[in-house]
Amino acid sequence: MDLMRRTLLKGMGSTGVLAAALAAGVLRPTQVFAADWNKAAFEAKDFAGALKGIGVGSTAESKDLLLTAPEIAENGAVVSVTVVSKIPATSSISVFVEKNPMPLSAHFQFANGALPEARVNLKMGQTSLVKVVAMANGKAYMTQKEVKVTMGGCGG
Amino acid sequence: MADPMKIRATVSGDVCDIKVLMSHPMETGQRKDSDGKIVPAHFIQTFTIAVNGKTVVDGGCGPSVSRNPVFGFKAKGPKAGDKVTVTWTDNLGDKRSDEATVA
Numbered sequence: 108m109d110l111m112r113r114t115l116l117k118g119m120g121s122t123g124v125l126a127a128a129l130a131a132g133v134l135r136p137t138q139v140f141a142a143d144w145n146k147a148a149f150e151a152k153d154f155a156g157a158l159k160g161i162g163v164g165s166t167a168e169s170k171d172l173l174l175t176a177p178e179i180a181e182n183g184a185v186v187s188v189t190v191v192s193k194i195p196a197t198s199s200i201s202v203f204v205e206k207n208p209m210p211l212s213a214h215f216q217f218a219n220g221a222l223p224e225a226r227v228n229l230k231m232g233q234t235s236l237v238k239v240v241a242m243a244n245g246k247a248y249m250t251q252k253e254v255k256v257t258m259g260g261c262g263g
Numbered sequence: 264m265a266d267p268m269k270i271r272a273t274v275s276g277d278v279c280d281i282k283v284l285m286s287h288p289m290e291t292g293q294r295k296d297s298d299g300k301i302v303p304a305h306f307i308q309t310f311t312i313a314v315n316g317k318t319v320v321d322g323g324c325g326p327s328v329s330r331n332p333v334f335g336f337k338a339k340g341p342k343a344g345d346k347v348t349v350t351w352t353d354n355l356g357d358k359r360s361d362e363a364t365v366a
Contacts, residue, residue: 144308144354149325185329207327208293216321219314219340222278226335230291230327 149211154203154238157211161201166240166249169194174239176252183231183256190225190239197223197243205251206235231256270363272347279341279365281312281319283334283349291326307332310351314341314365341365 148160158166171193180186190200200223203210207230215225223241231237231254238251266286273280285307292304306326312319319338341347343365350360 144323149308149323187333189335204327208291209325209327212325212327214323215336217319218321219317219319220338221319222337222339224335224337225320226333228329228333230289230329 145214148214150209151211152209154205154210157203157209158240160211161214161240163240163242163247166247169241169248169250172239172241172248172250174237174250174252176237176254179255179257180231181257183233183258186229186231186237186254186256188227188229188237190241192223192241192243192248194223194241194243194248197241199242200225201240202227202229203238203240204229204231204235205238207232210238265357265359268349268351268359268361270347270349270361272341272345272363272365274341274343274365277339279314279338279345281336281338281347283312283336285310285332285334285349285351285359287331287351287353289326289328289330289332293326305353305355307351307353310334310349312336313348313350314338315345316348 145160148157151157151160173191175189177186188202190202192200199214199216201214202212204212212229213227217223234255236251236253238249241248268286269284271282287307288305289307290302290305292301294302296302304326307324310322320336345365347363347365348360350358352358
């Protein structure tokens with residue numbers, strides 16, 4: 108009886124140590140990643156997942172978020188997209204290509220006098236909606252535009 | 264170490280236009296080479312643009328940003344002679360930092 112209690116305690120002790128090691132070893136790197144490169148958002152396989160990754164639940168369509176993208180992109184390897192936010196206090200802009208294997212393309216955070224505007228060249232695998240999400244005062248605004256791609260820019 | 268970036272910063276009125284071209288292959292990890300082997304992913308993950316040491320834009324990239332990415336930003340405040348520093352880090356830990364002067 109006494110012996111059994113010993114083993115049980117021993118067993119419990121080692122699982123405790125294991126849990127602590129796991130917490131230290133597994134949780135710490137992800138926390139560093141979140142501050143650095145948002146792995147969860149960038150590696151999400153769909154738009155909803157990527158949105159969740161950047162900490163956005165729902166978005167409201169906004170006409171003050173201007174997205175300039177070509178109607179038809181002949182070459183999906185370089186699709187030039189310009190985003191201008193006229194929403195006051197816009198703090199960040201994220202650009203998504205809905206049908207890419209990993210929709211989140213780029214994320215910009217603005218500070219110290221930067222205007223909430225960005226131009227970026229995207230790769231697009233196929234015809235898809237380009238979605239832009241801007242954050243202002245903790246709220247998320249969204250706009251989108253379809254870009255037709257004649258030749259894909261992902262894969263070969 | 265990758266090739267130097269091209270940075271151009273020009274002031275018109277009170278707005279500074281910052282354009283950056285980074286030399287980077289931006290491999291997606293989905294492309295196959297002529298032997299049918301997958302080319303491993305190699306892309307810029309984060310970059311920062313700072314004016315006189317103050318971060319203006321903090322950016323993150325996925326592999327779906329084009330090869331040799333070009334970015335354009337605007338900022339209020341920088342004056343001619345200010346220093347613009349752009350730094351990027353890629354998924355293999357490579358880093359590059361370049362500097363330009365606002366014109």
